[in-house]
Amino acid sequence: MKMSRSRVLFAALALGLAATPFSGADTYPRQAGLDIVHYAFHLTLSDRTDEIQGETAVLIRVVQDGLAMLTLDLTQPKPAAPDRGMIVSAVSEAGRKARFEHVADRLVIHLDPVGRAGEKREIVVSYRGVPITGLLIAPNKHGERTFFSDNWPIKARQWLPTLDHPSDKATTDMFVNAPAHYQVVSNGVLVEETDLVGERRLTHWRNSVPIATWLNVVGVARFAVDHRAPWRGLPLDTWVYPQDRENGFAVFADPTAAVLDFLSDQVGPYSFERLGNVQANGVRGGMESATSIFYGDDSVNDPRSKRWRNVIIHETAHQWFGNAVTENDWDHVWLSEGFATYFTHLFIEHAYGRDEFLAGLRADRDAIREFDLKNPGYRIIHDNLSDMTQVLSSAGTYKKGAWTLHMLRGLIGDHAFRTGVRAYYQRFRDRNATTADFRLAMEEASGMELGWFFDQWLTRGGYLKLRVGWTYDAATKTVRLEVEQLQAGAPLRMPIEVSFEVDGETPPRTANIEVRNRRDSLSRPLDKAPKSLTLDPRTVVLMDGEVVRPIAR
Secondary structure, X not given: OOOOHHHHHHHHHHHHHHOOOOOXXXXXXXXXXXXXXXXXXXXXXXXXXXXXXXXXXXXXEEOOOOEEEEEEEOXXXXXXXXXXXXXXXXXEEOOEEOOEEEEOOEEEEEXXXXXXXXXEEEEEEEEEEEOOOOEEEEEOOOOOEEEEEOOOOOOHHHOOOEOOOOOOOEEEEEEEEEEOOOEEEEOOEEEEEEEEOOOEEEEEEEEEEEEOHHHOOEEXXXXXXXXXXXXXXXXXXXXXXXXXXXXXXXXXXXXXXXHHXXXXXXXXXXXXXXXXXXXXXXXXXXXXXXXXXXXXXXXXXXXXXXXXXHHHHHHHXXXXXXXXXXXXXXXXXXXXXXXXXXXXXXXXXXXXXXXXXXXXHHHHHHHXXXXXXXXXXXXXXXXXXXXXXXXXXXXXHHHHHHHHHHHHHHHHOHHHHHHHHHHHHHHHOOEEEOHHHHHHHHHHHHOOOOHHHHHHHHOOOOOEEEEEEEEEEOOOOEXXXXXXXXXXXXXXXXXXXXXXXXXXXXXXXXXXXXXXXOEEEEEEEOOOOOOEXXXXXXXXXXXXXXXXXXXXX
């Protein structure tokens, strides 16, 4: 059977892109031989229609001789919805038309002449269309027309021609030509606002730090803008609808600067040129878009809301984890969400006290328990994920990812944990990283081999469930422990602190044990008979522990 030209092209493309050094890392067909350095996005928006007109200049660096094509993601109209999707009208290089095919939502651009290692080439794509998703054009809660992007995780391709994958980070310019009654917010710093004829305005934002595709953002609406006191010389601003000005400015006044201080001191320098908080239509919680964080319409309702306070902390933490250091592929998305969740807890401990810190960890533990009942095999690190609707789980990726970091901190100690995190951030700032990269940094900081720890908590489901029986031998002055692991699957290895309540003594005595097997018989010296025994008194291990005397055998 003969294949159509387009099907032949797509089959060859899939084979060519799959056969790269990244093969097997995930299901995205990465293209060897090039690095995208910069995007310049030019958008024209209208109130008469939802169609956008776009022109994107893509600057690539050729890293391998013989580069014959550049492939970008860009969603086309479909038979079921022919009036939505992007239509490419022209592709050019250095003012000359370039040959291209738009097949199966991938724009294949032929390079003539072929690329040579070390050179830079700029390709310009002209297109138009009504976005299916990715750029929401709709009234906000006040009934006013707005334009807000939501590229997570792979929706930038719905309205921008890009390499829509976290592995290739690039700097950006965003030029938006829109009716003059709108204001425009995007990544980086504001470069230009120029009023044009016909009651239109050109707005230009520039982001000079490489970011992953999903972190590019644009918001177009009527805004009230609060330019706050700079933080360490960098601009801080808040963008909310004028109707929400008073509450909105109050919501974002605190704790943004305090979080920036904490993370800069604990992790490393803030990587970007500015930080803005933006009320955005279509966002349910928060979206960590680089330098301009988007929050849902309802984020401004109550300036005293702890929920939204914690969302602000979480999304700000993403500027370090996810934005500056970005996962190399979607299998390692916990390097964004687990880290942002745990550093939210750490800031809460720093700013609001240990009791609130522990309350947050315990609430997360309860959510993990409930999730595990329904999803006992859920892995934090995905395995070649193909369904992007499954990329995140609140209890798994966020909360269990955070608990994994908490246990790691307990295992190697506060100093080694902080040293390792700082080294990891310094090494991969403005770059991409994998879990193996993070593990290596923590092993170097702690001097410990941690493969067993990362494997059991990140590539297996479940958590530790123990039943512990104990007796006291007065003759030998020894507490004997019989420990049984009850969770399904292979036994887990984990050190656990145990406290013994002894009459007349405060605080309780403590000792450390390590479980490894389905059943462990352990003993610890104690010169007095304890009244009771408590497992993990400082809440360090993700576990359920039942204490019995004696254990049922």
